[in-house]
Amino acid sequence: MATTPAFAAPADKPWLDAARTPEQRAELVVAAMTDDEKLKLLQGDTELDANGTGVNACVGHISGIARLGLPRLCMGDGPAGVGNGMKGVTQFPAPVMGAATFDRDLMTAYGKALGAEHAGKGRNVVLAPTINIIRTPKWGRLAETLSEDPYLTAQLGTAITGGIQSLGLIATPKHFAANNQEWLRLGDGPAYEAVDAIVPERALREIYYPGFEAVVKQGKAGSIMCAYNRVNGHYACENPGTLGNLKRWGFDGFVVADWYFAHRSTAPSVKAGLDISMPGGVSPFGFAEFYGVKELKAARARGAITQADIDGMVKRIVTPMFRLGLVDHPIAAADANANVRDPAHLVLSEKIAEEGTVLLRNERGVLPLKAKTIAVIGDDAGANVQTSERYGGFVKTEDVGTLKAPVDAIKAALGDKASVTYARGTLGIAPLPAMPASAFEGLTARYYASPDWKGEPLVTRKEASIDYAEAGPKAGVQGLPSLWSARWTAGFVPPKTGTYRFSLNGGGEIALLIDGKRVVYVPKQSFRLATHGTVWLEAGKRVALQLDYSNAPTLSANELRLGWQAPDRALIDEAVAAAKKAEVAVVFVADHVSEGADRTDLKLPGDQDALVEAVAAANPNTVVVLHTVGPVLMPWRDKVAGILTAWYPGEQAADSIAALLTGKANPSGKLPVTFPADEVNGPADQPARYPGIGTTARYDEGILVGYRWYDAKGIAPLYPFGHGLSYTSFAYSGLKLSKSGDGWSVRATVRNTGKVSGDEVAQLYVSMPAAANEPPRQLKGFARVSLQPGKSATVEFPLDRRALSYWDETAHDWQLAEGSYRVQIGSSSRDLPLGKDFDPAR
Numbered sequence: 001m002a003t004t005p006a007f008a009a010p011a012d013k014p015w016l017d018a019a020r021t022p023e024q025r026a027e028l029v030v031a032a033m034t035d036d037e038k039l040k041l042l043q044g045d046t047e048l049d050a051n052g053t054g055v056n057a058c059v060g061h062i063s064g065i066a067r068l069g070l071p072r073l074c075m076g077d078g079p080a081g082v083g084n085g086m087k088g089v090t091q092f093p094a095p096v097m098g099a100a101t102f103d104r105d106l107m108t109a110y111g112k113a114l115g116a117e118h119a120g121k122g123r124n125v126v127l128a129p130t131i132n133i134i135r136t137p138k139w140g141r142l143a144e145t146l147s148e149d150p151y152l153t154a155q156l157g158t159a160i161t162g163g164i165q166s167l168g169l170i171a172t173p174k175h176f177a178a179n180n181q182e183w184l185r186l187g188d189g190p191a192y193e194a195v196d197a198i199v200p201e202r203a204l205r206e207i208y209y210p211g212f213e214a215v216v217k218q219g220k221a222g223s224i225m226c227a228y229n230r231v232n233g234h235y236a237c238e239n240p241g242t243l244g245n246l247k248r249w250g251f252d253g254f255v256v257a258d259w260y261f262a263h264r265s266t267a268p269s270v271k272a273g274l275d276i277s278m279p280g281g282v283s284p285f286g287f288a289e290f291y292g293v294k295e296l297k298a299a300r301a302r303g304a305i306t307q308a309d310i311d312g313m314v315k316r317i318v319t320p321m322f323r324l325g326l327v328d329h330p331i332a333a334a335d336a337n338a339n340v341r342d343p344a345h346l347v348l349s350e351k352i353a354e355e356g357t358v359l360l361r362n363e364r365g366v367l368p369l370k371a372k373t374i375a376v377i378g379d380d381a382g383a384n385v386q387t388s389e390r391y392g393g394f395v396k397t398e399d400v401g402t403l404k405a406p407v408d409a410i411k412a413a414l415g416d417k418a419s420v421t422y423a424r425g426t427l428g429i430a431p432l433p434a435m436p437a438s439a440f441e442g443l444t445a446r447y448y449a450s451p452d453w454k455g456e457p458l459v460t461r462k463e464a465s466i467d468y469a470e471a472g473p474k475a476g477v478q479g480l481p482s483l484w485s486a487r488w489t490a491g492f493v494p495p496k497t498g499t500y501r502f503s504l505n506g507g508g509e510i511a512l513l514i515d516g517k518r519v520v521y522v523p524k525q526s527f528r529l530a531t532h533g534t535v536w537l538e539a540g541k542r543v544a545l546q547l548d549y550s551n552a553p554t555l556s557a558n559e560l561r562l563g564w565q566a567p568d569r570a571l572i573d574e575a576v577a578a579a580k581k582a583e584v585a586v587v588f589v590a591d592h593v594s595e596g597a598d599r600t601d602l603k604l605p606g607d608q609d610a611l612v613e614a615v616a617a618a619n620p621n622t623v624v625v626l627h628t629v630g631p632v633l634m635p636w637r638d639k640v641a642g643i644l645t646a647w648y649p650g651e652q653a654a655d656s657i658a659a660l661l662t663g664k665a666n667p668s669g670k671l672p673v674t675f676p677a678d679e680v681n682g683p684a685d686q687p688a689r690y691p692g693i694g695t696t697a698r699y700d701e702g703i704l705v706g707y708r709w710y711d712a713k714g715i716a717p718l719y720p721f722g723h724g725l726s727y728t729s730f731a732y733s734g735l736k737l738s739k740s741g742d743g744w745s746v747r748a749t750v751r752n753t754g755k756v757s758g759d760e761v762a763q764l765y766v767s768m769p770a771a772a773n774e775p776p777r778q779l780k781g782f783a784r785v786s787l788q789p790g791k792s793a794t795v796e797f798p799l800d801r802r803a804l805s806y807w808d809e810t811a812h813d814w815q816l817a818e819g820s821y822r823v824q825i826g827s828s829s830r831d832l833p834l835g836k837d838f839d840p841a842r
């Protein structure tokens with residue numbers, strides 16, 4: 001940021017002199033602090049609701065030291081706009097959609113917009129970007145992170161970080177390191193042992209670290225968040241093996257622990273490099289206050305930590321505050337209800353959604369829409385369009401207001417060029433209506449004083465239905481401890497033969513079993529997501545229902561509902577009738593995946609696959625729009641003409657998809673994550689790898705993550721990494737490779753050979769000599785170009801030595817391999833028309 005201070009430095013406060021280096025200023029101010037002033041900087045305090053409005057802008061807060069001119073730190077999420085329940089903010093597309101743009105400039109602009117809105121709420125530390133690698137498509141936070149590829153992650157993570165920090169805020173790339181699953185993220189058992197990721201050194205260096213290394217080295221991030229999980233036996237926030245790298249990469253800022261449960265100790269954390277504990281105080285699981293003034297003083301008195309340790313921590317907290325302008329240009333505390341929306345941010349949100357939507361399939365040129373009659377189908381095409389996560393740090397749709405329905409935007413975009421009908425087709429992904437009391441035979445509830453249905457029930461009683469609002473079933477039961485469980489049993493006589501849908505909505509681990517078979521399952525640690533399942537039942541044939549609920553170890557509210565839909569083809573039949581009458585059918589489908597819970601399968605929830613099948617059978621010109629977290633299985637893929645994946649696109653969902661469907665905008669997104677063809681042949685599709693056995697997840701696939709795995713094993717994915725079609729076509733030619741300084745430069749020409757203008761993301765992949773033992777190819781460059789029909793452009797990719805190196809686990813260092821390398825350029829990881837061999841040693 002700017003180096004001119006907003007005020008002159010008084011002689012007795014030399015650290016306010018912006019002419020000095022951030023490091024000098026940090027040292028001076030540390031020397032001027034009292035012991036208590038220092039210690040109080042090391043954990044969050046509760047001075048949260050500064051405005052008394054009942055709404056807090058800071059999910060983490062550390063009071064400033066007014067006498068020294070140090071502002072408070074006010075931290076908040078999130079990844080796709082200002083989250084944590086803030087209103088008056090822009091809902092941006094999910095970051096994975098941002099990654100699908102492969103557009104560094106757009107991600108820098110996005111970082112700036114994010115920074116501006118956070119600052120408008122009085123925050124000066126943004127808890128973003130999330131840059132963990134997508135190791136399994138089931139990861140609950142897939143939408144929030146960027147990619148399965150370390151290079152793409154590094155490039156875009158750096159762009160977002162730079163954007164945020166250019167406005168004088170601190171960015172906090174997270175969660176360091178190997179935070180790749182929600183399963184057991186907060187832990188299990190009496191000690192809440194979190195998952196231990198056992199990751200080979202080479203995989204850490206080549207896959208899991210590069211994003212963090214880049215945001216530190218190139219992005220100059222002021223802060224890094226350490227993760228909930230363990231890495232190779234040590235909790236990430238007390239892990240010398242992982243945290244020790246930060247200093248080597250030149251990090252001058254602070255490490256903050258993920259909220260409540262990432263911080264597990266006092267001295268080991270201090271020694272490993274954890275600077276700030278958040279949010280402060282005793283955690284909900286009853287963990288001690290590890291960085292309280294009392295605990296830190298005691299540890300120092302025992303000699304477990306030293307004064308120099310504490311001074312170092314404080315210095316790392318204030319250095320980025322000086323370097324990035326938080327002290328010289330303080331961001332004023334603001335009303336948490338302030339409206340920070342900006343028309344330019346809406347334009348940006350829509351642009352990211354347009355550029356990040358990926359055209360996966362377009363048979364017979366079904367898109368852009370030319371038809372005169374179009375049937376738009378799906379609950380998701382209406383007011384319930386899925387645009388964001390509803391939990392975690394995302395901007396919730398209810399906090400933005402009612403969003404435009406895609407069907408209305410499509411109608412508006414086509415005007416009188418086509419007639420558009422709408423059919424809902426499905427009840428969608430929201431919780432289904434509660435199963436009524438009349439459906440149960442003898443519903444009995446048993447409440448246990450243990451989290452796992454052990455021991456005699458504390459209370460056994462008859463209940464009418466399973467539909468509890470916020471207070472939950474626990475409210476009416478005396479004497480339940482904080483960890484408890486319950487089991488409901490009943491008979492059920494199906495009134496009709498057919499497919500029954502059930503949904504479970506609640507926090508905790510919940511399973512619905514019918515005749516002993518699991519029909520719906522909500523994994524542990526879930527936030528309140530509705531989870532759906534279907535089962536075929538015969539009329540009059542009594543079945544046994546059992547619902548098992550355990551609240552351990554969840555932080556969610558206690559609400560719980562068993563929802564259902566008896567067999568009913570009416571909605572699907574209506575959709576089929578509409579599809580039959582139209583030239584083209586566009587079906588919108590969705591899922592809802594979120595922080596706190598991994599997916600248990602890759603299917604579309606509820607009856608949406610059945611809906612697509614039925615519509616596709618009625619109309620071969622069916623186009624599917626996916627509003628999904630990422631990969632889904634698409635068993636109907638070959639029966640539909642077009643597929644667009646639009647992720648969770650933020651509040652401009654309707655207008656952006658209408659522009660793309662109608663050809664006002666030309667799709668140009670590319671997949672930042674492989675869409676697998678099944679859920680058994682992927683890199684982590686083995687229980688020992690994911691979700692792990694006991695509390696251990698073994699990353700035995702090593703460096704073969706994402707497309708690296710599919711390429712190395714010769715497995716055809718549904719859609720490969722980097723894939724994305726356009727309404728125009730591009731041709732590649734003229735690959736040239738030349739030495740450039742210490743590295744190399746690769747160039748090629750991309751030409752728009754089609755009839756409409758469009759953007760192409762040219763991708764460069766490197767294949768190393770066999771001796772390096774690397775997967776067949778790795779992304780090492782990309783360039784987005786906009787081309788009018790008939791025009792061409794030169795794309796240029798710099799390649800440094802590091803890009804051509806592998807991590808040698810014997811030398812513990814990067815090495816060039818001996819022999820012949822190959823560079824390839826093209827439009828996806830599996831469409832690479834240009835190639836050239838070269839030997840970097842010559």
Ligand code: BGC
Pocket residue numbers: 059077127174258259393
């Ligand atoms: C998440 C972090 C987030 C923090 C504060 C945690 O549960 O893992 O990503 O920044 O909460 O909201």
